[in-house]
Amino acid sequence: MLFPLESTLKADAKTVAASGEYDIVIVGSGISGAIIAKQAAEAGKRVLMLEAGTGANITLAGYDDLLTTFYSAVSKDNQSPFPLNANAAMPRSPQLRKLQAGETDSSTYIVQSGPYVSDTTYTRIFGGTTMHWEAKTPRMLRSDFKTRSIFGQGLDWPLSFEEIEEDYRLAEQEIGVSANVEDQQYLGQTFPGDYVFPMRGLPLSYLDQQVNKGIEGTSVELCGKTYPLKVRPYPQGRNSIPNPAYDGGKGYRPIGAVDTHQVEEGGRCQGNTNCVPLCPVQARYHSGKTLAKAFAVNAKAGERLVELLSQAVASKVNIDPDNGKVRSLEVKVYKDPASPAHEAITVRGKVFVFAAGAIETARLMLASGLRSTSGLVGRNLMDHAYLLNWALMPQICGTMRGTSSTGGIVDLRDGPFRERQAAFAIDIHNDGWGWATGAPTSDLLELVDDRNLHGADLRRGVVDRVSRQLLLAFMLEVMPDESNRITVDPQYTDALGNMRPILSFTVPEYTMKGAAYGRRFARTVFARLGAQDHTHYDPGDFGYVAYEGQGYAIRGGNHLAGTHIMGTTRTNSVVDKNQRSWDHENLYLVGGGSMPTIGTANVTLTLAAMCFRSSRDILKYLH
Amino acid sequence: MSSRFEAFLGISVELTAFSRFDLLGTGLAERYLATLDKVVGGEITDTLLAAFVALPPAEGEARIQAVRTTILGNELLGDVARALIKLWYSGTWFELPCAWTERFGPRPADTTFIVSPDAYVEGLLWKAIGAHPAGAKAPGFGSWAFPPKIPALPELVSKA
Ligand SMILES: Cc1cc2nc3c(=O)[nH]c(=O)nc-3n(C[C@H](O)[C@H](O)[C@H](O)COP(=O)(O)OP(=O)(O)OC[C@H]3O[C@@H](n4cnc5c(N)ncnc54)[C@H](O)[C@@H]3O)c2cc1C
Ligand code: SF4
Secondary structure, three states: OEOOHHHHOOOOHHHHHHOOEEEEEEEOOOHHHHHHHHHHHHOOOOEEEEEOOOOHHHOHHHHHHHHHHHHHOOOOOOOOOOOOOHHHOOOOHHHOOOOOOOOOEOOOOOEEEEEOOOOOOOOOOOOHHHHOOOOEOOOOOHHHHEHHHHHOOOOEOOOOHHHHHHHHHHHHHHHOOEOOHHHHOHHHOOOOOOOOOOEOOOOOOHHHHHHHHHHOOOEEEEOOEEEEOOOEEOOEOEOOOEOOOHHHHOOOOOOOOOEOOOOOOOOOOOOOOOOOOOOOOOOEOOOHHHHHHHHHHHHHHOOOOEEEEEOEEEEEEEEOOOOOOEEEEEEEEEOOOOOOOEEEEEEEEEEEEEOOOHHHHHHHHHHOOOOOOOOOOOOOOEOOEEEEEEEEOOOOOOOOOOOOOOEEEOOOOOOHHHHOOOOEEEEEOOOOOHHHHOOOHHHHHHHHHHOOOOHHHHHHHHHHHHOOEEEEEEEEOOOOOOOOEEEOOOOOEOOOOOEOOEEEEOOOHHHHHHHHHHHHHHHHHHHHHOOEEOOOOOOOOOOEEEEOOEEEEEEEOOOOEOOOOEOOOOOOOOEOOOOEEOOOOOEEEOOHHHOOOOOOOOOHHHHHHHHHHHHHHHHHHHO | OOHHHHHHHHHHHHHHOOOHHHHHHOOOHHHHHHHHHHHHOHHHHHHHHHHHHOOOOOOHHHHHHHHHHHHHOOOOHHHHHHHHHHHHHHOEEOOOOHHHHHHHOOOOOOOOEEOOHHHHHOOHHHHHOOOOOOOOOOOOOOHHHOOOOOOOOOOOHHHO
């Protein structure tokens, strides 16, 4: 896929400031902003996109630089491909530490005010967090939209599954989802008539198959109901084999790497096992692919409809006191990530769209003094809680091959037990214990330094230790709670003088009940597999949570949501069901922040679907 | 090939159980020898190589035991040899333990670092387990659905 050359010319701050009113000003070049930019450009609207991070990775050379940074990083943590940038900082997990009661840690970008310390993250760079994501794309279940009515937990959405279903299909097309309908029809999920996904499902890994062999045909009992166990494939936002039956027989053309020059790679996943933090060939979707289409609309019309201004940090929202509309946006544009020197500009538009991610969008609103009539901006922060369980399989399973995760155990995503405890979806990690222990490097250090192996014994030792690894990551439902929130405080600012987000979070009891059950569930599965349980949670771990006499290390899920939830009135929510702000009629707050609940679906497919919906509403508003 | 480089390859084969062919194939052997020279200095490197050259020509268990007592269990050389094993397996030089530095003196270049981006990619660990480094040398679509091809241990010189 080609980026028109002119799209990579950096829009100039002065020209942008002087160029009068745009139809739409979008903050953030992640998938949310990208979808709206593309839909608007296709309707002939003039769009300015502001991106806080650098835009160097828009070209293939810039993208490949990220890969080299990753190869050269000693600690291959989540954010290792993405260079430090104090002007648009992002959370980095290795810097975290456990808090004492009542303590606040402001040494990291997100100020952790506890009691729970979250290692959740997002990426501030051109393409946003999709440059980094794992790209699992399950839909939410019907019941997930009505948990208050059905289970007496959480909140109901102002939208039903039926109302969002068609947009799910658009999102699956845009991302390019690989899955087989027959694999996704569990727990009452249905697909209309002849629907097929754009590409065929990715095959389950050998590890998945070994796990399935041990559990298929067995079941568990929970609250009087029986749940059969089986390993099912995940739908994925990465290129597989196109399904010729897609779109009524028209088929689907996968989009590989994007660049200003024609490149032929990324048309199909090659099994790099590096989807997180960066797919080397761009077989995994990132929002640059959607933006390339948005920029291409310009080229056809002979004028630039979508302008991208990177290194531009939206800093303050100005409201017209007469009508509550957003009048303008103050933006700090820096020249060099290594220096806080910047120029401040003001941009104007008919409509403003904040697509900066759930934490940064709330931060921008709060830093501008905009808490909304409901007072809910920043509140109801949600993120999936992850509980890791790890074991050694009795047989060699060839761990460390395949996409990060191809399959999982997902039959406990729904059931009457949700009246009392969180549902979960379990990922089987093809990259072994990496997330829990730092494997395989930690294994190497142990075998060489502590177990004194060398030569042939060492070679056999690493096979024995690494190729049998099984990690079950339980992704637990977290319900909205107003006291879980993002706030700001002038005493905590970043290099540009913008207030940083402060995170206060308690893992809800509902979730911890699910976690405690999840731990027991993992032990049952390990017993059926004859796998050696190596799970242990260190009380010194930053995410350690005690619950009913046991301790669990809870990890953040990077599925941020809830900070500007949608609802039915201006008093119970921040935005309406089209993600339009109740208080400011020309402002849309889009992305995970609008979601009232997250169920057990990784959030991106759903938030992408909602952005198609908002695009229609914005275009209607502009007419 | 200089005899010094020969000795370096020899000890590397001994410690990693990868053949000369595999080690030369990484294209990193010279750079790893230079890394040793840079971090611990030529003198200690020479002592290590000399200890290897002087090993008795035993086979099997006796040979393993000799490596343990004269190299891995040597107070000066043990930690350096372990760092060399880890370097070959991962491409990373891991900083020597504090106890070593306290006793033999700190070395300015002794920090944990990746020798080069290709050193990560060529780590022997991946080869040993029949996988590939995360993010490189992709084995191809769908390859993950099949059992891993774990390479057999080579017949090593020292055992001949
Ligand atoms: C490791 C990891 C794995 C994940 N795996 C999955 C998965 O498997 N499935 C799934 O569904 N989801 C996954 N996610 C979550 C997913 O990546 C996000 O939900 C999604 O990318 C959010 O898109 P967005 O466009 O709403 O926000 P973002 O992608 O975060 O985009 C926000 C953009 O706004 C920019 N910005 C921020 N502040 C400002 C400002 N003040 N001014 C200007 N620009 C600004 C940022 O630089 C960024 O480009 C994962 C996330 C991570 C980190
Ligand atoms: S497995 Fe590899 S090629 Fe496939 S999407 Fe992930 S990183 Fe890209």
